[in-house]
Amino acid sequence: xxxxxxxxxxxxxxxxxxxxxxxxxxxxxxxxxxxxxxxxxxxxxxxxxxxxxxxxxxxxxxxxxxxxxxxxxxxxxxxxxxxxxxxxxxxxxxxxxxxxxxxxxxxxxxxxxxxxxxxxxxxxxxxxxxxxxxxxxxxxxxxxxxxxxxxxxxxxxxxxxxxxxxxxxxxxxxxxxxxxxxxxxxxxxxxxxxxxxxxxxxxxxxxxxxxxxxxxxxxxxxxxxxxxxxxxxxxxxxxxxxxxxxxxxxxxxxxxxxxxxxxxxxxxxxxxxxxxxxxxxxxxxxxx
Amino acid sequence: xxxxxxxxxxxxxxxxxxxxxxxxxxxxxxxxxxxxxxxxxxxxxxxxxxxxxxxxxxxxxxxxxxxxxxxxxxxxxxxxxxxxxxxxxxxxxxxxxxxxxxxxxxxxxxxxxxxxxxxxxxxxxxxxxxxxxxxxxxxxxxxxxxxxxxxxxxxxxxxxxxxxxxxxxxxxxxxxxxxxxxxxxxxxxxxxxxxxxxxxxxxxxxxxxxxxxxxxxxxxxxxxxxxxxxxxxxxxxxxxxxxxxxxxxxxxxxxxxxxxxxxxxxxxxxxxxxxxxxxxxxxxxxxxxxxx
Numbered sequence: 027x028x029x030x031x032x033x034x035x036x037x038x039x040x041x042x043x044x045x046x047x048x049x050x051x052x053x054x055x056x057x058x059x060x061x062x063x064x065x066x067x068x069x070x071x072x073x074x075x076x077x078x079x080x081x082x083x084x085x086x087x088x089x090x091x092x093x094x095x096x097x098x099x100x101x102x103x104x105x106x107x108x109x110x111x112x113x114x115x116x117x118x119x120x121x122x123x124x125x126x127x128x129x130x131x132x133x134x135x136x137x138x139x140x141x142x143x144x145x146x147x148x149x150x151x152x153x154x155x156x157x158x159x160x161x162x163x164x165x166x167x168x169x170x171x172x173x174x175x176x177x178x179x180x181x182x183x184x185x186x187x188x189x190x191x192x193x194x195x196x197x198x199x200x201x202x203x204x205x206x207x208x209x210x211x212x213x214x215x216x217x218x219x220x221x222x223x224x225x226x227x228x229x230x231x232x233x234x235x236x237x238x239x240x241x242x243x244x245x246x247x248x249x250x251x252x253x254x255x256x257x258x259x260x261x262x263x264x265x266x267x268x269x270x271x272x273x274x275x276x277x278x279x280x281x282x283x284x285x286x287x288x289x290x291x292x293x294x295x296x297x298x299x300x301x302x303x304x305x306x307x308x309x310x311x312x313x314x
Numbered sequence: 315x316x317x318x319x320x321x322x323x324x325x326x327x328x329x330x331x332x333x334x335x336x337x338x339x340x341x342x343x344x345x346x347x348x349x350x351x352x353x354x355x356x357x358x359x360x361x362x363x364x365x366x367x368x369x370x371x372x373x374x375x376x377x378x379x380x381x382x383x384x385x386x387x388x389x390x391x392x393x394x395x396x397x398x399x400x401x402x403x404x405x406x407x408x409x410x411x412x413x414x415x416x417x418x419x420x421x422x423x424x425x426x427x428x429x430x431x432x433x434x435x436x437x438x439x440x441x442x443x444x445x446x447x448x449x450x451x452x453x454x455x456x457x458x459x460x461x462x463x464x465x466x467x468x469x470x471x472x473x474x475x476x477x478x479x480x481x482x483x484x485x486x487x488x489x490x491x492x493x494x495x496x497x498x499x500x501x502x503x504x505x506x507x508x509x510x511x512x513x514x515x516x517x518x519x520x521x522x523x524x525x526x527x528x529x530x531x532x533x534x535x536x537x538x539x540x541x542x543x544x545x546x547x548x549x550x551x552x553x554x555x556x557x558x559x560x561x562x563x564x565x566x567x568x569x570x571x572x573x574x575x576x577x578x579x580x581x582x583x584x585x586x587x588x589x590x591x592x593x594x595x596x597x598x599x600x601x602x603x604x605x606x
Contacts, residue, residue: 036502040412046404047413047421050476053469054428060443061435108334115332119325129332131596132339138523138592139342139585140530141433142557146581149564150345171338178335202317204324232432235532235557239564261434261533268438269537278442285435296430300423 058289065286068279074287082245082267083276087284092249093162093242093257094231094291100166100253101173101230106223108170109177113219116178117185118193118207137175141235144172148240163253165241172236173226180222184215218306221299228295232288234261244270260288346582353378353575362579366545368559370573378576380583382545386460386553387584389546390539391529393464394471398528399521401468402475403510406517409476410483411505429473433533440466440538454550458540461549466534471524478523482516483509515598522595526588532557556584 076086112129120126148168158164188211196206234242243256244266250257267281268274354362357378365379405425409418440462449457486509494504510517540552541562554562560577567573 032500032503036500039502039506040408043404043408043412046401047408049401050405050428050472051421051424053472054424056443057431057435057439060439108331111328111331112335115328119328120332129335131593132335134596135589135592136335136339138526138530138588139339140532140557140588142532142560143342143346143530143581143585143588146349146560146564146578147342147345150349150578151341154569155345174335174338202321204321228430232430232434234432234434235561238561261432264434264438265533265537268441281438281442285438288432289435292430292432293427296427 061282061285061289064279065282068283069286073283077247078245078280082271082280083273087258087260087263087280087287089246089249090258090260090263090284091287091291093259094261096162096250096253096257097166097169097237097241097259098227098231100162101169102223102227104167104170105173105177105226105230106220109174109223109226110181110219112174112178113181113185114207117182118203118211133175133178137179139172141172141233142238144168145236145239147171148236153240159254160239160241160256161254162241162250162257165237165257165259166253168236168240169230169233172233173230176226176229177223180226181215181219184218184222185211187218188214217302221302221306224295224299228292228299231295232261232292234259234265237262260284260291264288342585343582346578346585350575350579350582352570353572353579356572357576362576368543368554370563370567370576376573378572380556380580382543383554383556383559383580384583386539386546387529387555387557389549389553390460390463390467390535390555391525393460393549394467394528395521395525397465397468398471398475398524402472402520402524403479403517405472405476406479406483406520407505407510410480411501411509425473425476428469429477433470433531434537436466436469437534437537440534445538452550456540458538458552459550460539460546460553463535463539463553463555464549466538467528467531470531470534471528474527475520475524478520479513479517482513482520485516486512515601519595519599522591522598526591526595529591530557530584530588532561536561556580560584 073086074091075088077089078087079085112133116126116129120129145168148164148171152158152164152167153160156164158167192210192214193206196210197203201209237259241256242259242262244258246256246258264281264284267277267284271277362378362380364381365377366381367377367379368382369377409421413421441458444462444465445457447457448459448462449455452461490508490512491504494508495501499507535555536558539555539558541554541558542552543554544551546553560580563573564577567577
């Protein structure tokens with residue numbers, strides 16, 4: 027091949043594109059390298075099972091882990107059934123009309139609402155309006171509404187993978203619409219729905235802005251004992267430890283440890299979802 | 315027909331379930347509006363929209379000017395787009411047209427992982443990693459400024475820009491590419507002159523969504539931009555965005571005061587801005603898919 031000017035440009039151009047990719051990769055590597063190398067020395071069994079002591083300069087982050095667990099549970103209880111129901115409506119019942127398009131537009135818009143606005147909404151609706159006070163319940167509900175668009179989208183994806191023939195076969199045998207959904211669609215879609223939902227929940231677990239005013243507490247000596255108590259949460263704890271603590275440089279290692287635990291938690295949830303999804307897909311190809 | 319009634323009831327139940335998302339969206343708007351209105355009994359709307367000072371704790375007359383934080387928000391968002399858009403589109407083009415299938419298999423999860431990192435962790439790294447670096451490079455005090463916030467927001471917006479731009483690029487019909495190659499263009503010319511222009515509206519929608527993400531992002535800017543309330547002057551100065559103002563002040567303010575309601579008004583403005591951005595990207599995106 028002749029060495030043409032346009033070919034030199036091509037080589038250079040592709041090199042630039044490759045550099046872009048490497049740059050993105052590098053960002054991720056730097057993030058993980060920094061947090062893992064500086065956090066790993068702090069994380070120990072004591073760190074994840076003991077509460078903070080001495081004005082949060084020593085000890086662990088146990089109450090924050092438990093708090094994050096609790097609000098994620100409330101989030102799931104609210105967001106999963108609502109999201110699945112909405113997805114069933116959209117994929118099984120809704121006709122392609124103006125209302126359906128409006129619902130879909132609302133979902134896309136909800137997923138773009140800033141998290142701090144959800145925080146304000148949570149204050150107005152759950153903390154003040156429903157008199158939940160600043161509590162696990164209020165924060166969990168706020169996060170539940172925030173993750174709803176993700177749950178709906180994930181559930182609908184799962185419903186779409188069930189072949190039409192499954193529904194038609196059942197309808198042809200005289201089953202009603204709901205009977206065919208219940209016996210022939212949901213059993214195949216629910217595992218996929220749940221894995222997608224876990225991805226949404228992992229995002230909720232890492233959110234800080236919506237829980238700032240709906241129930242997260244600076245420091246609590248004990249784990250919460252009801253849904254109406256305040257709580258400590260991992261992301262909020264990291265925020266406190268890196269900006270609000272009276273001796274920030276002293277508690278920096280604890281902040282790194284908290285960041286590492288938070289990242290591990292979120293990626294554990296993500297990996298579970300991704301691995302299950304992978305296996306489901308393989309199974310789907312086998313019998314579809 | 316008992317069976318038919320039961321079916322109707324079930325269908326009605328799911329219908330109500332589907333309507334909920336509209337109710338939530340409307341509910342957010344109504345509650346924000348309801349909680350903002352009392353603020354304007356004491357402060358005029360004109361004051362809110364035109365005064366260049368936000369100082370609710372002023373001794374003589376509290377000032378509730380939106381402008382400083384509005385400008386701050388747009389400044390860091392613009393900064394983040396300057397970084398995220400070229401980098402994101404470049405990466406998307408690499409993934410869709412240059413990378414081998416194996417590289418793509420590795421790179422896709424990388425983008426997903428980046429999207430999964432909580433904003434508070436990114437903000438933390440802005441304090442401990444990027445801040446000191448910027449401080450050393452530019453000689454500013456602690457490196458917590460608009461530049462820092464912009465770079466972090468770019469990291470937050472990148473996954474959105476990359477994955478949606480890549481979708482747009484891969485959805486360009488193969489015949490376009492083949493026609494271009496058959497006419498003697500090389501692969502680079504095809505990518506730059508045919509594929510990217512053909513996917514332009516999808517890529518634009520991706521960038522708009524990335525912008526929506528960036529402008530509404532709270533924790534990263536709260537932690538990394540220094541939060542000085544003054545009117546922003548340069549990228550090396552500290553800024554306080556709309557999101558950060560709400561996050562800081564709602565925790566300190568007494569409920570149902572003018573200041574409290576003002577923060578809801580800021581939230582309302584933020585909601586409207588992101589709503590418009592999302593709507594525009596939605597319209598662009600749908601034009602794009604209808605063309606196929």
